[in-house]
Amino acid sequence: MVDEMQGERLLATTEAVRLIPMRHSEARSGRRASGDFVPFPVDTTMALAALTRQFADSGKPVEVTFRKLVHWIRSGERSSHYLHPYPGKLLPHIAHFFLANGTYARPDDTVLDPFSGSGTVALETVLSGRTALYAEANPLGRLLTAVKTHPIDTAGVAVALEQVRGSFAKSRARKPPEVVNIQKWYSPAVIAQLVRLRAAIDALDAGHQRDLMLATFSAVARKSSNADPRFSVPVRYRPGDAPARPAPMELFVSHLSANCARLATLGLIDGLGEAIGAGNDARSLKAADGSRLADGSVGMIISSPPYAGAQKYVRASSLSLGWLGLTPASQLRGLEERTIGREHFAKASWGKQHPSGIACADALIAEIAKENPSRATIVAVYLSEMRSALTEAVRVLRPGGHLVLVIGDNTVCGRRFASSEYLREMLEQLGMTVVLSLVDTILTRQLMTRRASTAGIIATESVIVFRKD
Incomplete structure (x- = not known):
C-alpha cells in the first residue's frame, strides 16, 4: 500500500510534461502556454494546401502518414489524451493537423465531433483555443471527455x-x-x-x-x-x-x-477553449440548454464515426459502465441498441430495412443477405442510421464550413464493405463537395478485429474533407 x-x-x-522543441516564430498566436508546453507549435496551412493541390491534380486519394506529417507530436503522452483507455481512439495527429491551419477553421469557430468517443477531437479543439462540441452515446465516453478537457x-x-x-x-x-x-x-x-x-x-x-x-x-x-x-x-x-x-x-x-x-x-495554456456536451445521439444534436442545436452554428466538424459491426463498443467498456453505475449489466443491451454500429439484432428484424440509397451498397447487402441475413441487417441498419447522423451534421455546419470524415473499410462475410465510399456518396447527395481525400495506414491494433470467416482486419483509414457550399 x-x-x-x-x-x-x-x-x-x-x-513531468513532454516538451516539444520549437522556434518562437513557429508558435501560433494566442496558443502559447505560460510554461514550456506549446500545444500548436506549427501552422499546417501550407502543408494542407500542398496536399489539396496534389489531390486536385490527380483526382486520387493521397497516401500520407499522419505520424510523420505531424512529426512535432511525438508518440506517447500529449496532454490528457491518455487519461483512460478507450477502444478505437482517433489518432490525435489527425485532429491536430486540421485544427492547426487558418484555412478550414477560424480562431472563433466552434468545432463539433458528433461521435466523440473519449474526446480526442474535443481535447485538441480546446487546446487550440476554440469551443468544442461533442456528442457520444456511451456515457463513459462523455465522462472521460468532460474530465480530460477541464483543468x-x-x-x-x-x-x-x-x-x-x-x-x-x-x-x-x-x-x-x-x-x-x-x-x-x-x-x-x-x-x-x-x-x-x-x-x-x-x-x-x-x-x-x-x-x-x-x-x-x-x-x-x-x-x-x-x-x-x-x-x-x-x-x-x-x-x-x-x-x-x-x-x-x-x-x-x-x-x-x-x-x-x-x-x-x-x-x-493561455486562452484554453471550452468543451460542451451536445447530447448522446449524433442524429439529434443538442445545445447546452437542451434545445436543438441551431442550423449553421458549427464552423468545422472532425469525426471518426463507428464502423459497421466491426468493434464491440459497449462490451469494451462494460466493466467500467457497471462499476461507475452508468449502465448496469441488465441495461447494457439497451445501450447497445441506441448505439450506431451495433451488431446484435433480433431475428424478427432481419431483412426489414429500407434501401440505403447507395446502389452499390444495396447490391452488396442483397448479396450478403443470401449467405448471412444477420450480417446484412447489421450493415443495412448502419447505413440508414449513418445517413441520419450525416444529415444532422450537415444541418448544423455553416455554409463554407468543412467536415473532416475519418473512416475505414472493413470486411463483411469475406466481402469489402466500402464505408468510405458509401458515406462519401451520402454526403455528396446532401450537397457537400469533396476538396481533399487522404489515406493513412492504421498502426494500432485496437480496430484490428477478426471474426473468423465473416470479418477481416481494418488496415487503412480514409480521411475525406468536404466543404458545405
Whole structure:
C-alpha cells in the first residue's frame, strides 16, 4: 500500500510534461502556454494546401502518414489524451493537423465531433483555443471527455484524495454494483476493495474533482480485473499469464498522480477553449440548454464515426459502465441498441430495412443477405442510421464550413464493405463537395478485429474533407 507521503510526492509530480522543441516564430498566436508546453507549435496551412493541390491534380486519394506529417507530436503522452483507455481512439495527429491551419477553421469557430468517443477531437479543439462540441452515446465516453478537457486544481485534488483515503479506511460498504459477470472478472478480495473505494469517492461533493476520481477509478477497475489489457474487449488472461498487481488503492493513487500530471498541461495554456456536451445521439444534436442545436452554428466538424459491426463498443467498456453505475449489466443491451454500429439484432428484424440509397451498397447487402441475413441487417441498419447522423451534421455546419470524415473499410462475410465510399456518396447527395481525400495506414491494433470467416482486419483509414457550399 502506498503511504501518505508517497501519495503526496506522486501528486506533486505535475511538471513531468513532454516538451516539444520549437522556434518562437513557429508558435501560433494566442496558443502559447505560460510554461514550456506549446500545444500548436506549427501552422499546417501550407502543408494542407500542398496536399489539396496534389489531390486536385490527380483526382486520387493521397497516401500520407499522419505520424510523420505531424512529426512535432511525438508518440506517447500529449496532454490528457491518455487519461483512460478507450477502444478505437482517433489518432490525435489527425485532429491536430486540421485544427492547426487558418484555412478550414477560424480562431472563433466552434468545432463539433458528433461521435466523440473519449474526446480526442474535443481535447485538441480546446487546446487550440476554440469551443468544442461533442456528442457520444456511451456515457463513459462523455465522462472521460468532460474530465480530460477541464483543468484541475492539483492542491484541491490532494485534499480530496485524503478524504477518499479516510473514507476508504472507515468504509463498511459491501454490496457490489451490477457489473456484468463480476465473479468471472474479479477475485472476492479485489471486489471488496473496489466497493469500498467507490463508496469513498461517492462521499465527495459533486464536481470536477469527483469526476476525475471516478474516471481514475474506472481505469483502476479495468486494470484490477482478470481482463487482458492487450484486447479492447474484456478477454480473460490465459491460466498463469495474469501478472501480480498492486492493491486497488495503490493503483488508484498512482493513476491519479499520472492523471494530475496530464491535466496540469491544461492549466498552462493561455486562452484554453471550452468543451460542451451536445447530447448522446449524433442524429439529434443538442445545445447546452437542451434545445436543438441551431442550423449553421458549427464552423468545422472532425469525426471518426463507428464502423459497421466491426468493434464491440459497449462490451469494451462494460466493466467500467457497471462499476461507475452508468449502465448496469441488465441495461447494457439497451445501450447497445441506441448505439450506431451495433451488431446484435433480433431475428424478427432481419431483412426489414429500407434501401440505403447507395446502389452499390444495396447490391452488396442483397448479396450478403443470401449467405448471412444477420450480417446484412447489421450493415443495412448502419447505413440508414449513418445517413441520419450525416444529415444532422450537415444541418448544423455553416455554409463554407468543412467536415473532416475519418473512416475505414472493413470486411463483411469475406466481402469489402466500402464505408468510405458509401458515406462519401451520402454526403455528396446532401450537397457537400469533396476538396481533399487522404489515406493513412492504421498502426494500432485496437480496430484490428477478426471474426473468423465473416470479418477481416481494418488496415487503412480514409480521411475525406468536404466543404458545405
